[in-house]
Amino acid sequence: MNPLLDKLHPYPFEKLRQLFEGATPNPALRHISLGIGEPKHPTPPFIKQALADSLDGLAVYPVTAGTEALRRTIAAWLERRYGLPPLNAATQVLPVNGSREALFAFAQAVIDPSANALVVCPNPFYQIYEGAAFLSGAEPYFVNSDPARNFGCDYDSVPEEVWKRVQLLYLCSPGNPTGAVLSLTDWENLFALSERHGFVIASDECYSEIYHGDEAPLGALQAAHILGLSSVDKPYARLVVFSSLSKRSNVPGLRSGFVAGDADLLKKFLLFRTYQGGAMSPPVQAASIAAWNDEAHVEDNRAQYRAKFDAITPLLQEVLDVQLPDAGFYLWADVSRTGLSDTEFARRLYAEQNVTVLPGSYLAREAHGTNPGRNRIRMALVAETAEGLEAAQRIVQFCNSLTK
Template sequence: MNPHLDKLQPYPFEKLRQLFAQVKPNPDYSAISLGMGEPKHPTPPFIQQALVDNISGLATYPTTIGSEALRGAICGWLERRYGLPALNPATQVLPVNGSREALFALAQTVIDPAAKALVVSPNPFYQIYEGAAYLAGAEPYFVNSDPARNFGCDYDSIPASVWERVQLLFLCSPGNPTGAVLSLTDWENLFALSERYNFVIAADECYSETYHGEEAPLGALQAAHMLGLSTVERPYARLVVFSSLSKRSNVPGMRSGFVAGDAEVLKKFLLYRTYHGGAMSPSVQAASVAAWNDETHVEANRTQYRAKFAAITPLLQQVMDVALPDAGFYLWADVSRTGLSDTEFAQRLYAEYNVTVLPGSYLAREAHGINPGRNRIRMALVAETEEGLEAARRIVQFCKNLSK
């Protein structure tokens, strides 16, 4: 067996299942889950219809590089969304079966396991980053998010001796679970580090279309273009961006996304995926073309999230330290003033009010002396507004009962 498998920790939801194993929730309340970040808004009918209309594609073996129509649609969306110059659909984009499997596979592509490599990851983080590092023969190096920096990571705190071993840096902007968005200055610093130490940046942007202000989050390719890195001899050098339709278009079951950026990295990634078996179903490709070409449903989806967050966040602020995030559909709340740890809070809330939240410590690791998720909870506001409001009312009552 692969010995690196023994380094993997249980997934956060398995830890949550164990935490709740001996708990019987209060039967007076119906179950409401804010634990998993799975979109619950309806899938737009036109995407469903595009899938049905192209069901005959199941009779055809797909190519790993995907159809010209899909690659063109992805390039068109990137150019419109981020104001980019024309991308080459043959070399700068590649369809993938959701960003999750692509994030994992990229590590297998770019890491030299004989080099005692390090993979930099934010902390807290999406657990795929850690697993991808271990199974590629590398070690993760965690950089804690800092509430004083709007949950940004202090990459300047990483010593040169660490950077010299880094081959891959994972980041998530907007962040999971914090919702934090990197600034142009942040990107400029990271691009300079990537050039100096020759590591690949894997920018996970699957939450980019759920934002709460008027200004859309800055993207990695957009930042590179603004800094003049789209027109150099090797455009977007060492930068690969990941995006997905799951959150943008409410189609998590379709498993459709893309990677885009450095053509030299993507050439090797395509070679890896050809052997890995990462081709997307032609039927899903056709439905994806329809989704990437339409913004009306995305705007409606975003409006629904904005209204939901505007209604729920003030309620929860009565009893815990929580603020509207830059983007994403999570609330990252500090429950310290309740007197309970994050795991105690989640367990008792489930037992007494049948509401599920995810302990923040399950999303992070002990690094540099602290677990930055400790005494925090993640709440995914993915259900319809009324169900979310009911969950918030129960949480407020639970917290008020604690203070009595």
């Protein structure tokens, strides 16, 4: 067996299952899960219809690069959404079977394991980044999020000797689990570091279309364009972005996303994926074209999340330290005032109120003397508003019972 597999940590949901062993939830209450970030809003009917209408495509082997129609559709969406100059859909866009698969595979294509490589990851983080680093033969280097910086990471704190070994930097903006969005200044600093040290930036932007203010989150390609990095000889050099329809269009089971950016990187990544077997099914491609071409359902989806967060966040603020995030569908709450650790809070809440939340320490690693997820919980507000409100009310009742 590949010895690198032994470096992998149990996935957070496996740790949660172990945490709940022996805990008997209150039988008088139906279970409500805020633990998994799986969109629960209905899939738009027109996407399902486009999928059904294209089932004859199952008789055709798909090409790894996807159809020209899908690549052009994705390029056009990026241009509209981020105000980008025209992209070359043939060289700067690559459809993938969901951002998760592509984020993992990308490290295998980029990393030179003979070079004592490091992969920089935010902390807390999406677990795929760490697994991708280990199985590519590299080591992850974690940069802790800081509540004082709106949960941003202080990349200036990374020592020069570390940057010299970095081959890949994973970013998530809007962040999972914090919802933090990188600013133009953040991007400018990161681009300068990439230029100086030659590492690749992989920007995970799958939460970009769920935001709570009037201004849409800044994207990496957008920041590069604003800073003049899209018009040089090698536009978007060492930069790729990953996005997905899962959250935007409520189709996590469709497994449809894309990678876009540096044409030289995508050429090599396409070669890797040709051998890996990452071609997207033709019916999925047809449904994806329909989804990327429509914004009305995205606006409706965003409105539902805004209403839900506006109703639930004030309730939880009565008992927890939690703020409305910049974007995404998670609340990242500090439970310290309850007197319980994040794991104790999650286990007792499950047993007493039959509500599942995810301990924040499961989403982070001990780094630089601390685990930035400790004493925090992640709550995914993915269910319908009524169910989310009921869960919030139970959490309030649970927290109030701790002080009696």
